[in-house]
Amino acid sequence: MKELQIPNGYFHLWRNYLAEQGVNGLEIKQIQPYKKQIENILDAPIAQQSSYPLFWNIIEITQKQLDKPQLIFEMAKGVKPEHFGVLGYMATRSTSFAEALSYILKFSRLVIDGDEIIPMQMHQEQQNIILSWPYIDDDFNLINELTNALMIELGRKIVPLDNFPLRRVGFAHSAQMAQFHYQKFYACEVVFDQPDYTLVMSTESLNIQIQQADPSLLQLLIQQAEEAIASKPNHENMARQLHLIIAEYLKIQQQAPKIEDIAKELHVSVRTLQRQLKDLGSSFKQILEAERMKHCEKLLAQQMSLTDIALQLGYSDQSALARAFKAHTGQTLLQMKYQLKEDKNQSL
Template identity: 25%
Template sequence: MSKTDYLPSGFIQPLQDYVRECPSPSTALLDEMGLCLAVPSVSAERFCELLDAAWAQAPASALGIRLGLATQPGHFGVVGYMVSYCGTLGQALARYYRYQRLLQQSLVSRAELKDGVLHMRWNQAVAKTPLATEFSLAAFINLCQALIGRAVTPVRAGLPFAKPADASVYPALLGCPVDFDCAAIELAIPEHLLALPISSKDPYLLRLLEQQAQGLLQQLPEGEESRAGSAFQRVQEQILESMKNGDVSAVAVASALGYSLRTFYRELRAAGYSYRGLLAHTRHTLARQYLADPALAQTDVALLLGYSEQSSFIRAFRSWTGMTPGEYRSHLTPGAHGMPGKQR
């Protein structure tokens, strides 16, 4: 089994939760999982080993399915956050397929619409144990359910291993017929689900995260995506750089990019943005990330975002979310790897 493939470490969270709830949980295993969660990614081989270790702690039928159904969009890393800000499930799946190599570099998938049904199939060259394939299938179904806020009843599902003795558990958990000995992980869902809206959609945040995903994809070896950064990406990167200097005015950012202020505004308008809106959304996105870090005081967060006064940050944050930074922090669950609810 190759050691070159990696998965988002957030996928370990359901495993750790499962082990923690066992009658006699292994402290060493929990600590090991905690170390893996402290970094952005984990090798696919290690993930499979941790799945096996979780099963050894408390064997259960279709455990990979059960654990996959406990995932949250945030466990999928930047891809999970990005698809959460799309407008419909169809748009989300289109981006999911485009950036799937950020989830597993060796992931190979195909999708086809036929007779009102979306047929999907994918292979995992590294994370291909029965438990890992179960987890992958169930996590994908649960992602779709989380995005549209309702249960997804597949037409059918398939798994690439021999039919187990307890095969009746699988359709009971997934709500559809499940075939075994398939050539790949398979899933079919009704086409009409693709038009369902995603309540957490946000075009600005989607653009921010898609740029981040594009940058990450370009860093992968042998990647097919290699286009030059757009004007949007240059502005975003300069805003982040200017925050370090404490001056995120349009004049400062335009000057750093080599534009006159008038040309800068004209370029943004042509791309469908306003500087004020872009800056606010960038700050909002970063503020929520920073506030989730208990090591950062509110004054630190304000400075990191380029505010000279904490009061200005508090007023801005209240305008974005309807609550103060302190109130927002009080709503966060310590140690959670999922996304906080979208604040209005």
């Protein structure tokens, strides 16, 4: 399983839930091999991060032991700001829903962190605000479901229930339990096997005022969060992470990003990003061009016109796209279109 770091607060949430059920989680027979590791995590500061694979193991064991496939939804009912660390307190002390979302986007690494993780994005479609992030693989199904549920439940505790703005929840994976459990918890449309994970809310929700707002405390929390982010080591796999972010940007925004856009996503300066890539023997231009060509092939397979593809990928015209494609792949656009058509015919 890919390594991922999650808040110690998630382990505390698990222990507290079981205690409410009259169960000592550490005494469950199948959890005994992990007892010392879990005790060390529970003794450490709640805002620190620990191993996701370990958490996945104990949740799967607990689900089977209690015969509760809906365990994560029952656990979510007990969520408190401290289970998300400093970010949880920032969300509850923000002045508005829009401000809380901005901090969630900026400081998400304080909750879930790892080389495979792409920052959550927010965009608007008509009267909807959409938070989205990509599918990686099935190893992440549990953490996506749990973190989704925790965010929504914490939101319900800081926003008046009759104003709660959730309209739709989309999962990139298939349902992990009977669908009525999802419907009961989210109380809105829930869909599965989508291109990305999404939370859809009304644009009006951005103006909702948070009842527990505390601007003075919030400034101290922001400083603490910035220091925590700065203390995190840079991922050795920066180039891979950047490939994933640019690919997602091209898919969602349907235009080529500028380096300023990506630096903002990563919450670093342009100069810092350029220096980190140079140390890795790469550059933003090289990575952007590689992802443009991959996306170009996808758009060709969708029978999009070359003019529209060039516009969407940020080239001045069809000729500029053709030159870039030939230089990068050694093939012409027409050769690639023919190859894609042949591949499609053979698969039928």
